[in-house]
Amino acid sequence: MIETTPIDTVMRALADPTRRAVFERVVRADEITVAELTQGSGVTQGAISQHLKSLKQAGLVAERPEGRRVYYRAQPEGLAPLADWINDYAVFWRERLDALRDLLKDIDP
Template sequence: MNQIATVDAVMRTLADPTRRSLFERVVNAEEMTVAELTRGSGVTQGAISQHLKSLKQAGLVADRAEGRNVFYRAEPQGLAPLVDWMSHYGVFWRERFANLKTLLKEIDP
């Protein structure tokens, strides 16, 4: 998968509020099972599993099977393409604000 497709996959995956919530819960825990993620979520276990599959395909979580349980943990490097993309635009906006500041100083001596 090329860099653009990876950014698209991460953005598309995190655009869904349920997946974003699941990702945040996994990030805040060392590891969590599907059952733990389902508890109190108001979403079925099947739906949680599908959302976790999407998060895994986007490289945002990894899983580990232990007996009958599958444990999910966050994969921080999965956010790297998004961070890189955002840092590019951070430079863009800093330059634009610097230009605006210069222009405003010229207009109002």
């Protein structure tokens, strides 16, 4: 069986467009409830709760219960595995851009 890594968990959580939209709304808010996320989303409260559960398991959101409400806030450090993965490929792009710069200099000195 293949072991799941943090990057797999984050990518899987953000792969769903509805879940990404929920995450983006949480990011834009200081804190937000499920009811607030449901308003105007076209998604049921149960579905929003399931998306938040996935985001929480991926370390992308945290929850704070207060009475009968639960407030959600973004956890920016949850994106670290994704940022690290992208940074691993920065060398690839740097080399390609350097080669393109050299080519353009040769074409138009």
